[in-house]
Amino acid sequence: MDNAQDRRFEGRLKYHWPIWYADTGNEQVVQGQMIDVSSKAAAFTCCEDFFPYEDQWVTARFSIPQYGEDQSFNMADCIRTGHISRVEQVSDHINRVVMQFHQPLDFKPGEQQVELYPALTEPELV
Numbered sequence: 652m653d654n655a656q657d658r659r660f661e662g663r664l665k666y667h668w669p670i671w672y673a674d675t676g677n678e679q680v681v682q683g684q685m686i687d688v689s690s691k692a693a694a695f696t697c698c699e700d701f702f703p704y705e706d707q708w709v710t711a712r713f714s715i716p717q718y719g720e721d722q723s724f725n726m727a728d729c730i731r732t733g734h735i736s737r738v739e740q741v742s743d744h745i746n747r748v749v750m751q752f753h754q755p756l757d758f759k760p761g762e763q764q765v766e767l768y769p770a771l772t773e774p775e776l777v
Contacts, residue, residue, distance in 0.1 A: 663688060690760065
């Protein structure tokens, strides 16, 4: 069993949507690709334009689908500051990073209305 799985307490919503991030206090904003998100963290890929490093503080802007009871959804816009807790090299030009939010989201993206959305019925736990 994967040790990372043992530490997970919350479902993650897996989706591919842009995320914009910058070094805290820096004006240069870079686009990444969201992999998954929970209320406390997000994983995304980034290109060599700006590779964050572990323990670095960044600010990120992203949108998350919020599902309604009538099988509709809206996109919730979020801005979060946090630190990079993990960086994994995927290729020479792409890294996968995990950002821990300083302030959690107001909802748990991977645990919303899972009975209405079969793709979310067995979320990967964080």
